[in-house]
Amino acid sequence: MSLLQVENLATHFDTRQGTVRAVDGVSLSLKKGETLGIVGESGSGKSVTCYSLLRLIPEPPGKIVSGKAIFDGEDLLRMTKRDLNRVRARKISMIFQDPMTSLNPYMRIGAQLIEPLLIHKMCDKKQARERALEMMHAVGIPDSIKRYSMYPHEFSGGMRQRIMIAMALITKPELLIADEPTTALDVTVQAQILELIRKMQNELGMAVILITHDLGVISGFCDRVSVMYSGTVVESGTADDIFYRAHHAYTRGLKKSIPSTQEKGSKLYTIPGAPPQPIGPKPACAFAPRSDLNFSEEEARMEAKFLEVQPGHWVEVHPASVENYKEYLK
Amino acid sequence: MSLQDSFLQIQDVRSWFPLRKTLFSNKQTQYVKAVDGVSLSLVKGEVLGLVGESGCGKTTLSRAIMQLIRPTSGKILLEGKDLTLLPEKELRAMRPNFQMIFQDPFASLNPRLTVFDTLSEAIRVRHKLRGDKLKDAVGQLMIKVGLSASQMNKYPHEFSGGQRQRIAIARALAPEPKLIIADEPVSALDVSIQSQVLNLLKDLIQSMGLTMIFISHDLSVVKYMADRIAVMYLGKIVELGDATEVITNPVHAYTQALISAIPTLDPKSERNRNRIVLQGDPPSPINPPKGCSFALRSWIPHSPKDAEIDGVFMEIKTGHFVEVHPATVENHRRYLPDSKFETQ
Incomplete structure (x- = not known):
């Protein structure tokens, strides 16, 4: 039974330049307790996908155009605001990228921590305080009683991200969405925070969606991985599928362009060009202009298909994105 | 390596910032010791990678070398001349020799200047070129960093992040420097763009014989770029050595x-x-x-x-x-x- 099932989600933004197809037909599924990584470059739509799930997209200019997101048997995209507020923070929590800007600078840490408990009337203020102190201890904040009444500016970046995690997990949610939780942090602190998320996941048995642009972060952390490019998922499978048996030319290019995989002194592999602007009509294959595969103009116009090439391993198959595509497109 | 060989010699540099005293305190002034006794020396053509966490003093050190802040104490010798002792006027004459590439290409380019304005300034001052000759020189510089000369009259907002960083690199190259400090030049860029810019930097170092201090928090990038690595922690260098040696046998x-x-x-x-x-x-x-x-x-x-x-x-x-x-x-x-x- 899957905990979350997203089907064909599309979120568009109306801008002066035209409609931006930020997310354009994304499907994901997540089991209880599972960790899903979403990788992609900036502008690929990974954050918008997750914001859409909790309907955090500003409307207008944004609009969820189509799709379903079934969580616990209910469609998040069609719920009333009132029902949705019962899910937000109680069943699905979110950690944002920048711990410097996502805490309220005017509120004491303690007050921010217990807010979700009080709003959802899960316990009284005294119990909430106790629970908050417990959580602060669990995420590794020393001196929790003293720090409970301090303000965010008195905390370092790593400490603030710990507070964000404590706040997200204080309600014991079933799903945690972490949007680039370590991008703003140093490598040594990044290792601490990832360990912490993993530890809390084991304790609470929750599912995690980890959004990142860093393939290295994903590799040891996630059970399954979805690779996004220009608003769609181009490849999805287990971590092993993505790291050992990647099919899509973009996934392969991304892995090859990381310096640590390269011989010193050799030239780095680069994916030519830049990601496309998702404005205007949808191309048959968004990756075709940057692909290193040989394909004819006629082939470039062919529709791409999202196919299961091996059990659980899905790839967007197109002459520009998969070698020997004919094996799959019969 | 003898003293004569070294191109850039940094000797026991300290950069302390005094904290503001409260009105009635009679305590001694406290200092933020951002850089606290760093000595390094670089030979010509070398790339030194500088790594460390945020707040360890990497950026302060680079600014001290650039004389954007005058260090509290210590010497910085570029080709034997101590930059810290030079008066402002002579320093200005020296500045074309050392240039900097900043982290964020969205913040480091003037949004009101076209690419031509940004790049031509240094060439005009240095070579006293005008008109078509100046345009040619700017065009050549743009081609060198992988841009097309026809984009000369565009403004920074019309370029993507990777292209903007190329403009920033071109600006640093315009006065024909010998030393470049690159402060996290690729950390604001996406992975696929990052490798394009790293390749460009590597080519330029080789073709122009540049000496470079490459600052980054990403060790895998530094390992790829640098000949030697210096690891900084809380204002001091704690380990220094050949890049492969430091990565494979860290002590x-x-x-x-x-x-x-x-x-x-x-x-x-x-x-x-x-x-x-x-x-x-x-x-x-x-x-x-x-x-x-x-x-x-x-x-x-x-x-x-x-x-x-x-x-x-x-x-x-x-x-x-x-x-x-x-x-x-x-x-x-x-x-x-x-x-x-x-x-x-």
């Missing part, structure tokens, strides 16, 4: 933790990996702990008394320098046989 506990924190692309080995996870945050540079600044976060057992004694920065192998201390080097007795440290 300082902090370097080991940094390297251990680099995620790999191999899920199987990642799952079974024993990572060194450091405890806590770096201490504040306002009142740095006495003795070894890393003792608080180190996983190597050492006595509290040892922690208060200063470490010794020494050459443990030809060209490989490490700050040796019971809290930072596991079998420190190998290097400090007759020291004042207790044994644990």
